[in-house]
Amino acid sequence: MRTVIRANQKWYFINWREIAEYRDLLILLVKRDLTAIYKQTVLGPLWFVIQPLLTTIVFTVIFGNVARIPTDGVPHFIFYMSGTIFWTYFQGVLNHSAASLVGNTNVLSKVYFPRLIIPLSGIFINLAHLALNFTLFLAFFFWFLFAGSSMDPNAWLFLLPVLILQCGLMGLGFGLWVSALTIKYRDLRFALPFIIQLWMYFTPIVYPASIVSRPALKFLLWLNPMTAVVEFSRHAFTGQGSPILAGWGLSWAMTLLVLVSGLFLFNKVQRTFVDTI
């Protein structure tokens, strides 16, 4: 094995082979996070179910029963929960990769390993949480379905893995941007939770995309890459909603743009970030 250490490597050079070499570390990081989080908690992994579940209940009461925002005829609970679990996944991946450099300075300034491993691990850690939430969602979904709610699960369900993948890549892409920018501007750490919250209301989670009718606003809504993920997944389960194929294309374009630019930016910043931290 030969390592060449040289100044000013090309900005587009990402050593994927090296990342593959370190896959055992990736696996262990995922395991570590999953086990360490639950140690010394009474409810353990249940916490990752309780959060979206309570959010769904709150949404159902406030936006469904009090504000009476339409849900395209889908049972309120299913409508909010389908949006919430995807949003939780996106937010989890985003937060994890956003904190990957600043949050691990003590390790990263002492030892080298491909730094991309940390944000990548976020995808899988949160995938485990998503799996839990998804199981719970399925239980509720079938309960409502057999109780006779007017839902029409359809062939779009086969594309669900693609939507989940997109959701993760999007969280990763935005997270990489944030983590790189946080090196220079610490303000972002405080702004991020706020931005994420605003962003959620800009995504059709507590309201259906169909209530936005003005073309300009509609374009803006679909410019948000999360819109397509939420609308399409909801449509797959219920047959309702207004999935726009062009919107999904736009969403993928945005996702890839953010992801690729995020990868390069992160790669550039991580090389000397310990000097400025």
Added chain:
Amino acid sequence: MSEPAISIRNLSKCYRLGTIGRHTLVDEAQYWWHKIRGKDPREHFAKVGHGATDRRRVEAEKEGNPEFWALKDVSFDVQPGEVIGIIGRNGAGKSTLLKILTRITEPTSGEAVIDGRVASLLEVGTGFHPELTGRENVFMNGTILGMKSREIAAKFDEVVAFSEMEKFIDTPVKRYSSGMYVRLAFAVAAHLDPEILLIDEVLAVGDASFQKKCIGKMGDVAKGGRTILFVSHNMAAVENLCSRAVWLENGGIRMIGDSAPVVDQYLGVLQGAGKTVALQDRADRQGSGRARILDFYITDMEGRRKAVLSPGKKYCFHLICRIMTADRQLSNVSAAIALHDHKNDMIWLVNSNFTNENQTLAEGNNDIVCHIVDFNVAEGIYSASVSIGQGSIEALDSIYNAAEVDVQGGDYFGTGAKGTPAACKILTRAHWELSR
């Protein structure tokens, strides 16, 4: 001759000073605001810690250089199987060199080619997670250091046996004492089986017997034909373990060669540091001059002169004084010794007035000795100022910057922790508990 294991060519690392300390948008705005108003914005920003390089960094900044070269045009080769020591004073560029070779940061120019699998040990226990058990952490730590899971599994028993931690391997490491923690961490690192091992000062950890074991293990590794690059302040270890040594000074190579002569030369220069003008010939003194300080030096308890001090040790600070008038004696003479850091802040002061231990000077040379029971100053280079007075009224003689005091390594807390010298120069032992 075979290919070198490590080949370093014109390696340089430059830190840009102007950008230090701007971490928020507000800072950024302030920086530009100061610039617009024509002030030097650097004055406004406290420097953030970058370890030992602080001193030279600040000097460079004072001189108005926007850049600071922590490492400049360093070139040397290390042959396979060679054990090479890197020595030099704090801030000479040792850590920067190691950081570049371990790829923690990138050089500004130049290149280094490393042929073989590298493992680095800049600090033991990197990546240990308090909630996980010892077993889980061994795997975690091993993979962070570049091993495959199955390689660790194959060596697991050996690692645990070396650390003598069999009983506690399934206990979360947060319940470990710091000594246990370090044992396990070193055991992982020592069994990594790399072709090239980069080590920074890890031998300053653990109790004496474990340290011995660690040095022994390093010797084994070296005999096994591995290449080791070893950064240390421990000259005895460098002389014993290393065949060659590189002496870094101000970012460049001062000397390179067989370890014994390099270490000798280095120690010689350390002893003579700051002795360009003998203290008794110094003219820049203040005070009435009725008595004078002729010499100032530091010894250990056995009376051996010390050029480098370690935190936590016992020392005697000697002030050699003489009455300059016709008086036969001078009573109630107080003595004070202060240490200033690189920013010229006084960080440490001893004064015989504090404990009512003023002395009466007699004819001839008087040796006023100050016994330091527990030297609690963190790693760094300090400037010592000395003064004598009569009681607290008359200043007899004082010399600012009488000597340079170099504090290195040490194990003040008995855990290998050095405190945070970049932020705080004073070490204090404390006991922690949860009050119920």
